[in-house]
Structure formats: structure tokens, C-alpha cells
Amino acid sequence: MILAINTSTAQFSVAAVQESGSLLAEQVIAAKSKNFRAFMPALDSLMEHSGVEFKDVEAVAVAIGPGSFTGLRVGLATAKGICQGLGIPVIGISSLEAMASQWPEGTLPICSIIDSRKGEVSTALFRRDNEGLVRLTADTCLKYGDLPGLIKGTTLFLGNDFDHQEIMIRKTLGPKAKAAPPQFWGLRASAVGLLGVKRMKEHQFDSLLNLTPSYLRPPDIRPNPFSPDRVLSQREVWGDK
DSSP states (O other): OEEEEEOSSSEEEEEEEOTTSOEEEEEEEEOSSSOOTTHHHHHHHHHHHHOOOGGGOOEEEEEOOSSOHHHHHHHHHHHHHHHHHHTOOEEEEOHHHHHHTTSOOOSSOEEEEEEOSTTEEEEEEEEEETTEEEEOSOOEEEEGGGGGGTOOSOEEEEOSOHHHHHHHHHHHHGGGEEEOOGGGOSOOHHHHHHHHHHHHHTTOOBOTTTOOOOOSSOOOOOOOTTOTTSOOOHHHHHOOO
């Protein structure tokens, strides 16, 4: 059994997925504010009400981004802690790939998007063939206005915020954009887990030491004006005089 974690989006989730691919249990939390305080209680609830015990977990599949910087750190730290404590492998899954995998059929290219900051989205293109999901582009971060450079023909879209993103995509791309029905939007931990099952069967595991979040861009970090290590300017020391 695989324990799956998604904290890359504000709507986060945890799931227990059998090696057969069947979903045993899933908890999806839509946080009112962008924090992950309910994550550990959700994980505890999943284990308690599904009857799953940690001794049953063979691996942990975790969404490694792109997505919320804070969320990715929370999810990956939890996954690594569980794996280290139980001596089981960790499997890092692209959030965009997991989201694209939620669309089960069709021949159109699939574009998954996750909101970033400053009017940008993280995105990648995929398609389905007889072997399953095939990646067409690397994960990248761009503005909505740059999407026409990526989208060459009619493309199916999935994202993490249907009400906002569907409007922006349609406004930017017009008839080339076809939105998947709303129920397929929003990244589910179960999708992360299903990709994790495939990786586990192929013995494709990641290093606990080297697995890191995929941010795609540097974080917006500003110097702390009250840090004791920061060197003050002459004006700050002596005032304006």
C-alpha cells in the first residue's frame, strides 16, 4: 500500500492507494486560508478511519511541485520523516504530471496549470497514448499572456482553480482552449498515489537525502530589517542628518 501526499496546492489531500491501483481512502481539505495547519490532523484521520496502519505502508508518494512553497516543504518533510522512520522508500511526483493524469482519455494534448505568484502559472504539456501519459514539455513558469507561445492547437486544460483559471485561459487562448469538466480540476493525492504505484512496480525510488521541492523560481525572500546579522547603512545608524 502507498501513502500519497499532496500539499502543493491550497486544496491539499492525503490518500491510501493499494498496489492494484484501487483507492482505499482519501481526505481532501479545502483550507479557508493558505496554511496547512489541518494537514497532520487530516493524515491522522485518514489512518484512523481507514484502518490503515503505518506498518502496512510500503512507500510514500509525495507531490514535489511546482506549487505552494510552504506546502511543498510541509509535505516533503512529512514524507521523508515517515520514510526514514519506517525504513521505506520515497517517490517524488511532479504535481503537474499528477494533475494531467486525472484526465483519463482522449487524443488532445493536456495542459495542467497551477497558480504561481505575480500573475504567473506553472504549467506543462502531456498527451495520452497506449502506454499511458507521455510528457511533451518540461515544467515551466510563465504568465498567462505567454501561453499562446506554448499552445499550438486545441488543448485540454486542467488546473487548481476552475472558477478563476478557466476564464483566464479562455480569454487568452480563445477556441484553442478546451476546459476539462470542473470535477477533474484540483490535484488529488490519489492521482499522486497512482503514479507512485507505477513507479514502485518499476522500482524507481528517490533518494531521501537528495529529493527536493520543484519551485521553478526563487522564493520572494526579503531581508529581515531586525536581523542581528544585517549590516546597517550609515543613514540608518546616524539618521538623515
